[in-house]
Structures are given as structure tokens and as C-alpha cells.
Amino acid sequence: MESNISFTLKVWRQAGPKEQGGFKEYPMKDIPTDTSFLEMLDILNEQLVEKGEEPIAFDHDCREGICGMCSLYINGHPHGPATGATTCQLYMRRFHDGETITVEPWRSAAFPIIKDLMVDRNAFDKIQQAGGYVSFNCGGAQDANAILIPKTAADEAMDSATCIGCGACVAACKNGSAMLFVSAKVSQFALLPQGRAEAARRVKAMVSKMDELGFGNCTNTGACAAECPKNIKLSNIARLNREFLCAKFKD
Amino acid sequence: MWLTNSSVGRKMVMGVTGLFLVLFVTFHVLMNAVAIFSAEGYNAICSFLGANWYAILGTLVLAAGFVIHIIYSFWLTLQNRRARGNDAYQVSKRPANVEWASQNMLVLGIIVVCFMIVHLVQFWAKMQLPELLGEHIEPGMYFIETTFSQVWVLPVYLIGFIALWFHMTHGFWSAFQSLGANNSIWLERLKATSNVWATIVCLLFAIEAIWFTFML
Numbered sequence: 001m002e003s004n005i006s007f008t009l010k011v012w013r014q015a016g017p018k019e020q021g022g023f024k025e026y027p028m029k030d031i032p033t034d035t036s037f038l039e040m041l042d043i044l045n046e047q048l049v050e051k052g053e054e055p056i057a058f059d060h061d062c063r064e065g066i067c068g069m070c071s072l073y074i075n076g077h078p079h080g081p082a083t084g085a086t087t088c089q090l091y092m093r094r095f096h097d098g099e100t101i102t103v104e105p106w107r108s109a110a111f112p113i114i115k116d117l118m119v120d121r122n123a124f125d126k127i128q129q130a131g132g133y134v135s136f137n138c139g140g141a142q143d144a145n146a147i148l149i150p151k152t153a154a155d156e157a158m159d160s161a162t163c164i165g166c167g168a169c170v171a172a173c174k175n176g177s178a179m180l181f182v183s184a185k186v187s188q189f190a191l192l193p194q195g196r197a198e199a200a201r202r203v204k205a206m207v208s209k210m211d212e213l214g215f216g217n218c219t220n221t222g223a224c225a226a227e228c229p230k231n232i233k234l235s236n237i238a239r240l241n242r243e244f245l246c247a248k249f250k251d
Numbered sequence: 252m253w254l255t256n257s258s259v260g261r262k263m264v265m266g267v268t269g270l271f272l273v274l275f276v277t278f279h280v281l282m283n284a285v286a287i288f289s290a291e292g293y294n295a296i297c298s299f300l301g302a303n304w305y306a307i308l309g310t311l312v313l314a315a316g317f318v319i320h321i322i323y324s325f326w327l328t329l330q331n332r333r334a335r336g337n338d339a340y341q342v343s344k345r346p347a348n349v350e351w352a353s354q355n356m357l358v359l360g361i362i363v364v365c366f367m368i369v370h371l372v373q374f375w376a377k378m379q380l381p382e383l384l385g386e387h388i389e390p391g392m393y394f395i396e397t398t399f400s401q402v403w404v405l406p407v408y409l410i411g412f413i414a415l416w417f418h419m420t421h422g423f424w425s426a427f428q429s430l431g432a433n434n435s436i437w438l439e440r441l442k443a444t445s446n447v448w449a450t451i452v453c454l455l456f457a458i459e460a461i462w463f464t465f466m467l
């Protein structure tokens with residue numbers, strides 16, 4: 001049932017990367033609960049523009065949970081209180097009338113703030129460029145039965161490949177570790193024959209890029225998997241460790 | 252060297268030394284249990300683990316295990332703090348299935364170290380150390396009796412065991428994860444094993460300390 005709620009938004013405002021930031025409160029009146037969280041921010045931004053104030057900068061693109069662009073740390077959770085959903089898939093019906101909703105950017109040294117709620121997640125692209133691909137030309141698609149892949153492996157590879165690279169895992173981690181993201185990318189290839197060929201090189205390159213960019217050491221707290229909008233599993237991290245250690249012992 | 256330069260390598264060192272320490276505390280608690288049933292048996296174990304070459308070698312390996320584990324723990328935690336950055340979240344909630352211990356391993360470890368210093372001063376410094384220096388020492392039971400007759404000892408030991416329990420409930424399965432020996436099925440099994448193992452070890456330690464305080 002649709003109804004309207006009024007609440008206070010407490011938003012992190014920061015004019016630029018080097019600027020001092022701080023929270024600013026905005027009263028929101030009569031927002032329909034069927035509004036998505038980002039639509040609600042659009043409404044606020046329109047009001048701000050009308051008043052001649054600077055609108056709030058936040059990342060978004062597809063608004064259907066597939067691009068990984070939206071972020072936002074809402075009421076203590078990356079992507080807000082819903083599980084298995086991105087910020088763009090979050091609706092105001094999750095919140096209550098009279099509540100104060102705190103909205104913060106991802107906070108991690110490797111994700112510096114660009115402006116307000118927008119952070120620089122280029123580090124993820126750099127890790128991907130270090131080895132998150134298959135480097136040979138696979139040619140045209142062959143008959144699906146030519147390379148047999150066990151259903152369980154195919155499923156797990158597919159599950160790992162659903163990672164959208166949003167960075168919620170890093171935002172959730174008290175160690176600022178990117179292990180869930182990197183392990184998902186390593187796993188999606190390592191589980192399939194086409195990716196297997198370069199598995200050792202890939203895992204070493206991606207881990208060393210991850211370390212170089214200053215992400216933390218994973219202590220297996222599991223906050224990443226609990227907050228991941230795509231439910232990427234913790235077992236991927238064990239697989240990454242296994243792939244990495246085996247590759248190093250073989251050297 | 253990838254054991255120092257890479258995060259996964261560093262975690263392997265942490266996991267290997269951690270599991271080694273788990274094995275050590277398990278042996279330790281079993282040896283203490285002998286003191287409940289047989290004073291002579293316990294004295295025999297103590298003299299067996301005195302100033303003999305194998306006991307000295309064991310002590311050195313064990314000390315190395317502790318030192319590496321502790322140095323790495325501070326090092327990793329400092330790196331992690333830096334990776335996380337200085338800006339804390341205003342509101343931050345721990346998801347339901349994230350163990351409290353997993354986020355406080357260093358603090359728990361430091362409590363264990365403090366306990367260990369007290370413990371080493373009370374026992375090792377009066378047993379193996381003087382024996383190495385060629386002095387005559389009392390049999391093992393003597394130190395148990397004199398130590399636990401002081402009232403402050405039991406509470407301090409219990410605090411140490413509680414910290415160790417929290418540390419081990421997370422550490423045990425975490426080590427398997429760090430060593431890559433984990434998957435979606437075994438994750439839950441290893442977590443359960445962690446809890447059971449840590450509980451048996453720490454409960455036995457506690458029962459022994461209580462026994463030595465009140466029953467001797």
C-alpha cells in the first residue's frame with residue numbers, strides 16, 4: 001500500500017576531494033513510499049536547485065541493479081538496509097515516518113571522495129586491467145557440447161560473474177579489503193576451462209595490483225558477503241587464496 | 252618474498268602460526284588435566300619438559316610461532332587501519348552473521364599476551380629458566396599450588412581464557428579460509444568445529460584453574 005512519509009535526511013556534503021566535509025540535514029515532506037531512494041534524492045536535488053543551492057552529487061546510472069554505479073552508505077549499511085539489492089533497488093517503504101536517515105559515501109582509503117557522496121572507484125578498474133580477462137582470442141562460438149563443463153562449476157562461475165563491481169564489499173570492510181570483489185573476478189574465470197589456462201598468472205597479477213593500490217588484508221569477518229547486493233559468497237575468497245597459494249608454491 | 256609482500260601470503264603466515272598455536276594450547280590443556288588426576292604424573296611431565304634438548308627445541312619453535320604471529324598481527328592490523336582510512340562512518344551496523352571476535356582479533360590477542368606474561372612469570376620463569384641456569388627447582392605441582400593459592404590469580408586466568416575463547420572461535424575457521432581450504436559446504440562445518448574446539452579447550456582450562464584453586 002502506498003502511503004506518504006516525512007523524515008530527516010542527514011547527508012554528507014563535501015565540496016571537493018581536499019575540502020573539509022560535514023553532515024547537513026534536510027527535512028523531507030510527504031514522500032510516497034513507492035519512491036525509490038534515488039528518486040527521493042532527485043526530488044531533494046530539484047528542491048535544492050530551485051532554491052539556488054548546490055545539488056547533492058551521487059553516482060548512479062542504470063537504476064536497475066546491473067551497472068554497479070550507485071553506492072551510498074545508508075543507515076549503517078552499504079546499499080542501505082535491504083539485502084541482496086543495490087541502492088537503486090531500494091524503496092522508501094523500507095523507512096519509517098519521522099526517522100532520520102543518514103547517508104554517507106563509501107569510506108575507504110582506496111576510494112577517495114570526489115564530491116559529496118561520490119567516490120573514486122578507479123582502483124577496481126585497475127585491478128581488472130591487471131588480469132581480469134581472457135587474453136587470447138576465443139574465436140567464434142563453438143557447439144556448446146564441445147567443451148563439457150559440470151553444471152556445478154558453471155553455476156558457481158555464473159554466480160561469481162554477477163558481481164557488478166560496486167565496491168560495497170570494500171565499504172563494509174573494517175580492513176578496507178577488496179578480497180570479495182577480486183575473488184569473484186578470479187573465480188568466474190578459474191572455474192571455466194577457457195579461464196583456467198591463465199588462472200595462475202591472473203590471480204598473481206590481480207592480487208599484486210590489489211595490494212599495490214592499498215587495499216587491506218582480509219581477516220575473514222564476512223561483512224562483505226553480508227552486505228554484497230549480489231550475494232557473492234565468502235567461499236570465493238577461499239578459492240582466491242587457494243589459487244594464489246598454489247600458484248606461488250608452483251613457482 | 253611473497254610471504255611478506257602479498258596480502259594473501261601474509262595471511263597464510265598468520266593462518267599457519269595460528270593453527271600451530273591452537274595445537275599448542277590443545278596439548279597444554281591436556282597436560283594440565285594430568286595434574287588433577289595424578290600429581291606424580293604431572294611432576295613427571297614437568298621434568299620431561301625441563302632442560303632437555305627436545306624441550307628446549309620445542310620451546311624455541313613455540314616462541315618463534317608466537318613472535319611471528321604477534322608481529323604479523325600488529326603489522327596486518329596497522330596496514331588494515333591505513334587501508335580503511337581515518338574517516339569513520341557516523342552510523343555503522345555489524346551485519347548479523349559477522350562475529351564480534353572477527354573484528355577485534357588484535358584486542359583479544361593483546362589480552363591473551365598480557366595473560367601470558369603473567370603466566371610465564373609465574374611458571375616458566377620459575378621452572379625451565381632456572382633449570383637452564385643450572386639451579387635446583389621444585390617439582391611442577393609445587394608451582395600450581397603456590398600460584399593458585401593467591402586470590403587474584405583465578406580471575407586473571409579466567410579473563411585470559413575468555414579472551415582466548417573469542418580469539419579461537421573466529422581464528423580457527425578463519426585460518427582454514429586463509430589457507431584456501433574452505434568452501435560453501437565446509438564453511439559452516441568449520442565454524443561449528445571452531446566453536447566446539449574453542450569451548451572444549453577454554454572450558455577445560457577454566458575447570459583446571461578452578462580445581463587448582465579450590466580442590467588442592
Ligand code: HEM
Pocket residue numbers: 217218219220262263265266267268269270272273276320321324325327328356357359360361363364418419421422423425426427429430
Ligand atoms: C595461544 C594463543 C593464540 C592462538 C591459539 C591464536 C590463533 C589464531 C588463529 C588460528 C588465527 C587465524 C589466522 C587466520 O585468520 O588466518 C589468529 C588470528 C589473529 N591473531 Fe591469534 N592466536 C593466539 C595469540 C595471539 C596473540 C598473542 C595475538 C596478538 C597480540 C594475536 C593476534 C591475532 C590477530 C590480530 C589475528 C587476525 C589477523 C588476521 O586475520 O589478519 N593472536 N590467531
Ligand code: SF4
Pocket residue numbers: 162163164165166167168169170180181184224227228229230231232
Ligand atoms: S563482490 Fe558484491 S559488493 Fe563487492 S563489488 Fe562485487 S557486487 Fe559489489
Ligand code: FES
Pocket residue numbers: 059060061062063064065066067068069070086087088089164
Ligand atoms: S545504478 Fe546501476 S546498479 Fe544501481
